[in-house]
Amino acid sequence: MQDTVEPDAAMREVLQTGTQKRAWQHGQQVLIVAAALLSCASVLAQVSHGGVAEALAPPAVPAVSTQPSDTGTTPVPYRVNGDAIDAPLTATPGDAARGRAIVANRRVGLCLLCHAGPIPEERFQGNLAPNLAGSGSRASTGQLRLRLVDARRINPDSIMPAYYRTEGLALVPPALRGKPILDAQQIEDVVAYLHTLERP
Numbered sequence: 001m002q003d004t005v006e007p008d009a010a011m012r013e014v015l016q017t018g019t020q021k022r023a024w025q026h027g028q029q030v031l032i033v034a035a036a037l038l039s040c041a042s043v044l045a046q047v048s049h050g051g052v053a054e055a056l057a058p059p060a061v062p063a064v065s066t067q068p069s070d071t072g073t074t075p076v077p078y079r080v081n082g083d084a085i086d087a088p089l090t091a092t093p094g095d096a097a098r099g100r101a102i103v104a105n106r107r108v109g110l111c112l113l114c115h116a117g118p119i120p121e122e123r124f125q126g127n128l129a130p131n132l133a134g135s136g137s138r139a140s141t142g143q144l145r146l147r148l149v150d151a152r153r154i155n156p157d158s159i160m161p162a163y164y165r166t167e168g169l170a171l172v173p174p175a176l177r178g179k180p181i182l183d184a185q186q187i188e189d190v191v192a193y194l195h196t197l198e199r200p
């Protein structure tokens, strides 16, 4: 007659380890989300000309200058034509090498939080968004420009930050209001870089 179903010691251990493992996995997920949020916060915070973000973030070693937007000026007006902004935001043509450095830099563009790209020296690239390789074959420069300026004009549910929009945003600290994440020239540099990325 065997009607007690007390788990024996070995079974108890298996059950316990299972629970711990689930708790650990859950903890890991929470940590990953927290890390992503922190990184996003630093992209926003750093346009406040250094300050706290400067103190917290590890020193960046950009190949070329990728200083955050420091213009402090009102964004230049632009005209959206369908799914594109056809006219460049600046008179100076974009510089693809500078654009690459902005995309690769975790404190300026932060693109690699979500995207992977043909930037082999950067580890831990994102997988929340399409690979940037081939962007230049998939979209015109005008389409790439609007995507960067305000991705939600294309997909209202997009999680991609609006890099050159200052209106209609929530929770922007007063010091950062009216300042886009990237300045107009940086947008042009990134567009120039993406334009060079032909289908692999």
Ligand code: HEC
Residues within 6 Å of the ligand: 103, 109, 110, 111, 112, 113, 114, 115, 128, 129, 130, 132, 135, 138, 144, 147, 148, 151, 155, 157, 158, 159, 160, 161, 163, 190, 194
């Ligand atoms: C928080 C996540 C996130 C960040 C940061 C981000 N993106 Fe995106 N991006 C997306 C997602 C998601 C998509 C897919 C379309 C959509 O949902 O809007 C996308 C789409 C794109 C596309 C179109 C891709 C295609 O081929 O359809 C380009 C180009 C692009 N992003 C470039 C960039 C660049 C350059 C940066 C940095 C300056 C950047 N993104 C930063 C999430 C992000």
